[in-house]
Amino acid sequence: MLAFLARRSLVLLATLFAASLAIFLVLEVLPGDPALLILGLEARDDTLAALRSQMGLDRPAPERYLAWIGGLLAGSSGISHTYSVPVFELIGARLAVTVPLAAIALVLSTVLAVPLGMLAATRRGRMGDYGVMGFSQVGMAIPNFWFAILSILLFAVTLRWFPASGFPGWQAGAGAALWALVLPAFSLALPEAAILARVTRASVLETLGADYVRTARAKGLGERRILWGHVLRNALIPMTTILGLQFAFLVAGSIVVEAVFALPGLGRLIFQAVSQRDLVVVRDVVLLLVAVVVVVNFAVDIAYAMIDPRARRAA
Amino acid sequence: MSRLLHAITLSVAVSFAAFAVAPAQAKDSLAIGFTLEPPHLDPTAGAAAAIDEIVYANLFEGLTRIDQNGVVQPQLATSWDISGDGLTYTFHLKDGVTFHDGTAFDASDVVFSLDRARADDSVNAQKPLFAAIDKVVAVDPKTVRIALSRPEGALLFNLGWGDAVIVAPESATTNKTDPVGTGPFRFVHWAKGDRVELEAVSKDQPIQKVAFRFIPDPSAQVAALKAGDIDAVANLNAPEAVLAFQADANFEVAIGSTEGETILAMNNARAPLNDIRVRRAISHAIDRQAIIEGAMFGFGTPIGTHFAPHSPAYVDLVATYPHDPAKAMALLKEAGAENLKLTLKLPPPAYARRGGEVVAAQLKEAGIDVEIIPVEWAQWLEQVFRGTDYDLTIVSHTEPMDIGIYARDKYYFNYDSPELKAVMEKLNATSDPDARTKLLGEAQEIVTHDAVAVYMFQLARLGVWRKGLKGMWHNAPVQATDITGVRWE
């Protein structure tokens, strides 16, 4: 187990390193001069040179890369070109929108999908099953941003239950802030719920056919107890895996949904930072998103290895 | 009829926030919605209009200022004398002015600010404004003398720009995040991504607290106005939504003018656009009214040259190249430029992206095949503006009185006219208003005659605010939201 842990940790670090290098190289070739963008039409060459040197853009690339990584390791970030504040501070403020949004979406999709999946499994081949599987197919086919647009049209514009867009901020009170996240969270949750319902149904069906369930039946345990006591517990493993992987998807998926709802989250930040060539912000946010994916994958691998020793060798 | 119908549907549609009870509006506070958040708050270190929209006249002041009609007014300088040769300006400064941090304002601050803006390591975005200045000297604490190396007819106007405001040496380096000026409002707080708050220095100011709220999405701005989250939007970027506000008794709509000449610029150096017949053909192929209707929902004034129609010096040349696809084709044939294929690079604003789609369709009717290439501002500046790597582009030139750009070498039009240069040189040496107007008229006729660009329309400023709010600027001669004269009634 220890050897496995060490090996996986090494892979984790190597992946992060390769990713950071890839990010840096892509930003190196990104067209558009941040200094020119700040100074605009009337900028003169000497003014531009002065600003570039102020921003540290005139130093050689390897030096800037090392300064970036060194800074991150030391726990300090650069200063955003556009906002003139430390990048970590900016990211922190945006996470206060994106993380709750993804978390609510995760809870919503679980609450929606698990009972539906179990219903489908226990009603296999009957109307309930068809209904749930149909919902799942439709849910996977609907683009989340279209669902978002339609829900604005229905719930915000026509019924006026929710705000159409924007985020009042947590200082406006938790109620108002959460209220503004309901429609975005639903838009994010729907496709995830559709996938999760399928996974739940499949793993419950598989467990229902297992030996110990037959034994339990033979012992005369009630169907309800078998289902909730044995089957669900065992089916939880693949479901948790999917949930873990989905969290990373949700954070990334929020980019599009935040654009629809004009939410000041991480997705908007990266979008805005790319167009304003605020590369100091772009590289940190992208690396953060990559780190989330890599670490979640790592955690899932470790969890699997703890449950099933064979996985240690296979990985 | 259909317009009315749209207006009704829209007003139903956007007034959704019924549950969000508007906070009781005290008579001395104000919240204004903006599309763009500024990168920082130092107008002397960036070109972003969003900076000036907040700080100009409210927080920072210059020697002169520009009022809502585009006229130069005294500000930190109460009066000035100009020498007979036009080379020396002597400014008499206002008494008893202090910066928000309590330090006193005097002639040394003026020398510091102007020298800082002109310095070699200056990061001022409008350095050419100060190009004619040779020396700035403090004669005594209340008098400043500016010596010019050549006559500059526009000096007083230039000193009224946001980029020429007076800052204090003690706070100049921290103005980006904690601006300190001499204006009637001082900086309070900036919640990034959400708002900047200012408060009045004096208790006599009718508005005591102002919040500048950043709402990037026009449809969200409309919702925030209706819900009472904000009181005003100085320039609503959704012309389609303005119709609904016009029908709403709770709001006032002001359709004002801007300095934004929206043009279809052509690369005059690139074949076949270097042929005047091709440029004229393109001018004939464009239907201005259809572009204004299609892209701006009818808001905007057709123009025929690079000059604001509300300016006294404007010459109406709209009829020079009437919409005539057949004539356009004939001209192209004459120039041997049939089956023309061109690229059209479009920056992000809606006037460009939407307008570009209509332009492409119109040019297609004249047999010109246009490929649309959307670019971000960073790329537009680097490729189109600096690199002049483009055939066609659409952009709004929002600087006031900027026809002089056509006389510049290596400007992105790649237009070179000795005739125009001579006129502009004469203009620079002229201070008599009538003579200036005449020269400006000549310049307009030259650029239109040469069809340097297709002059499409003047951007409208679509202001919407709650009834009872008085003193908001209708027009935008400079990028500013001057609230020093705003009050509730």
Add this chain to the structure above:
Amino acid sequence: MIRRHPNLILGAGLTGLLCLAALVSLVWTPYAYDAMAIAERMQGPSATHWLGTDQFGRDIATRLMVGARNSITVGVVAVGIGLLAGGALGILAAACGGWIDEIVARCADVVFAFPAIVSAILITAVFGPGAVNAIIAIGFFNIPVFARVARGAALQEWGMEYSRAGLAIGKSRFGVSRDHVLPNIAAVLVVQATIQFAVAILAEAALAYLGLGTQPPAPSWGRMLFDAQTLMAIDPKLAILPGLAIALAVLGLNLLGDGLRDILDPRLRVAPIG
């Protein structure tokens, strides 16, 4: 047949409709897709415009048909890139094992670590927004998907008797891959390709919605949704129709993929309905 494979029939039907619309648009559309008539903008459905007109007075039915062609092009090319490059890499990794396998796996790890939408934003920022660059970005992210699937399936084949027998009678690893492995994993790859086709259509729509995909005046369903957003309070159909087209296309492809899996690869039949 219909009773046994409802997914397949419905999926094939919807996908067929999509292809039909795209094919017909090659030779005929009700109007030119970029013909503007500002005076006739945002009209409702009528005999002259079956689905009405958009904000520039263009015929929506025409634009949806040409948009179908655009979606299919994106899907075919993006999946083609992934299938060819990824499939080859996966088979190679399985055949060679050792450090080649390791390198392929680690590269896939790195690519997978980037949320696809983030990378697409960066790629289009470097090369400029547009249909071709969007296709390349989507295709690039299909490579590791196919590489993993192909490698997994190929490894299973290498565990089979006949593969080892092939080596024993003197065939090269390449020969065995070509003669035994590839034919046997083809079904798995076809099923995956159908699913990825749907994913590619969704991805292109999302990119176009963000303004990074297909550019006007060429119609793209995602772009049509983007343009509709500030106008939907005035004219909801502008936002409803393109989204419906995307959803139906993706639904059809997903159902087709499920159905094909049932038929082609019974081993993967985890829990079919009925």
